[in-house]
Amino acid sequence: MSLQLLVYHNNSAVFFPLFVHGVELNLQTGGTLQELLCDQLAIAPRILEDRLQTIMLNGKAVDDPGNIIVQPNDTLALSAAMPGLAGAIMRKKGRYAVLRSQINLSGNCREPQDSPIMKNRITIKLFNLITRELGPQLLDRGVFVKTANLQEMFQKRCLSIKKDCSQVLLNKKRIVLKKFGFKQIMEKIKKQEYIFLQVKT
Amino acid sequence: MDKILRINMGGLKGPEVAIDTLGDYAGLGGRAMTSTIVAGEVPPLCHPLGKNNKLVIAPGMLSGSAAVMSGRISVGCKSPLTGGIKEANSGGQGAQVLARLGYAAIILEGKPLDDTLYKIIINQNGVTITPANELKMLGNYDLVSIINKEYGAKVACISIGPAGEMKMSAATVAFTDMEQRPTRHAGRGGVGAVMGAKGVKIIIMDDAGLKMRAPADLEKFRIANKLFSEGLKKHSVTGEGLPTFGTNVLTGVINEAGAFPTNNFSTGRFEGAAKISGEALAELENSRGGEGSATHGCHKGCIIRCSGTFTDKEGNFLTKQPEYETVWAHGANCGIDDLDTIAMLDRMDDDFGLDTIEMGATIGVAMEAGLAEFGDSKAAINLVKEVGKGTPLGRILGNGAAVTGQVFGVERVPVVKKQSMPAYDPRAVQGIAVTYATSPMGADHTAGYAVTANILGVGGNVDPLKPEGQVELSRNLQIATAAIDSTGMCLFIAFAILDQPETFQALVDLIGSFSGQKFTADDLTALGKSVLEKEIDFNIRAGFTAKDDRLPEFFSDEPLAPHDVVFKVSDEELDQVFNW
């Protein structure tokens, strides 16, 4: 099932909490993490270099994304720089990386796969300021979210979502929000484990 | 800051006040001051609650001046929790006001002859001490509101809650913030119990009529202060991340890394982490209190403003923004994923005068002992209420995780030198664990917090790719932290001075232009090292040995999910940390 929303004024921020739980995308696996970030997710090199200070794959810290091969069902977490010693330790290529040697992913020793490379589900979590940088483009492209997470979000932020939405499509059919609110939408999708959510601005 | 206020609480006719010159303590501030006095004047084998212990309260070297971020204050003594030396650090208005009153330190010494409780009033006319038994067993919030009615709403207060009066080892010393709320605490090591043992409920400081401390070289100081401020504002951590999300910005990533101790350190990931994350907390605060509620300073002159204001569901102020450590301790560590519960526990801790880290760890141990289920919010609140009331159970809990674990026969007790471990599991982040194990303060997240060691050039250049680097880095970080703690600067400046050499230079210039003496990075390093040396020496004389620099056994035996890692740094390596 899919849910498409058109929101005003570049304002998709209300959906950002979904990224802390993690969203899923169909992406090509078998290539390097660097390729996935730059080519498939279209993250600008400047953001990758300067803003994206912590990268974790399956809970392990990555210092060199060019040296890591992405596998199906991997979970990728991205964060901006964080404070304190822990923030410094988790930083990619930081001088305190040795303090997390137990959870470093310093090359997962797999050769890049020959083509064809399959599209597979990858979970992506965005934290803190990185959500502002990358969230809108991922929402625009569309992500799979757990229906339970979406439900919780609609419950908490129903009013502001309604206020910001100019158009809603459920399974490509237009919905008039005045007649058919989010409660009814959630009723329709509640049996699905995941829903494809696209938020365009 | 050219004098020291000494108050002998054990005088035959009541408290005796003496105002000393600085003497050998000239030029010291913050942790350098507290640790030098404690190491030099307190017999290491004394009882922490007895007449020979001293409570030292010292603003930082730059406090009371116009230097941004300089409002941190240190509280030192022999700790009733660890039995070793202690420096606990706090924000709030206390540092600025005490420094403007001209005091480089307040020393409370001796022991009252009876159980009279006192209040101390300090203003430009001098020091007055009066009995204040009517304030007995008041929570910090009620206490400050009574004081405000009597002394006005511009004073700064240093106080203890019921936990301090009951001399509990988890008791804090509270400092009021800019809004006259007792939200800032010198939290660790039971410093509040020592203030309680001295019979002092509250110190009221009024700097009306006094000016900011003036720098020796005003022009250089102004330039350095401007450059320093600009450096903090332009850095993404100090200029964006901390103001937007506060310290709780760490929850998401630390949880993802499997280093977020959950259910009393039994696993490294908490399912409810997203619900208590910095992102969720900031959103909740802004939605209830209005945009901007998640950004607030704890004292005048803070420009990072990592704090915030937590409003309850009805729109009333409940507490300041709970810190990452608090969110973890009362949240994940107790299996609780509800921010309202965590904020309520934070408020109760502040009111009773309790260390949120120690209490969260203690409730976790109590839950493991079967006193409550993990995740039971109501039970957690009730357990902290027991502490506030001082019931027999509350007295046990209020003395911390080590005592609670011992009383209830729990083996998994996350302490070093009897002090509870903060919010990073040492099995996943072993480098932090080296600091937890070896810090003279006991397990302490801020002991190696100043990630500036390389800039300071402490210990030369460590190869970060070599595992042995963990030991050397931990040593260097502890030296750098001790130095920053002495300046009165908030430790959160560390990231900006790590990344921006010009910001670090501005800090050095700020100190130099203020004191009028040439000050270099080497001086800062030497200061940090000398502070640590004194602290370690005190602990050795108090009976500590290398065996105290160890983590509890379970960290080496129980693999931590999801990465199934155990703590592997050897005892021999740990013993090298202070082998300089």
Ligand code: SF4
């Ligand atoms: S950054 Fe935070 S802890 Fe530091 S002085 Fe400001 S409000 Fe206080």
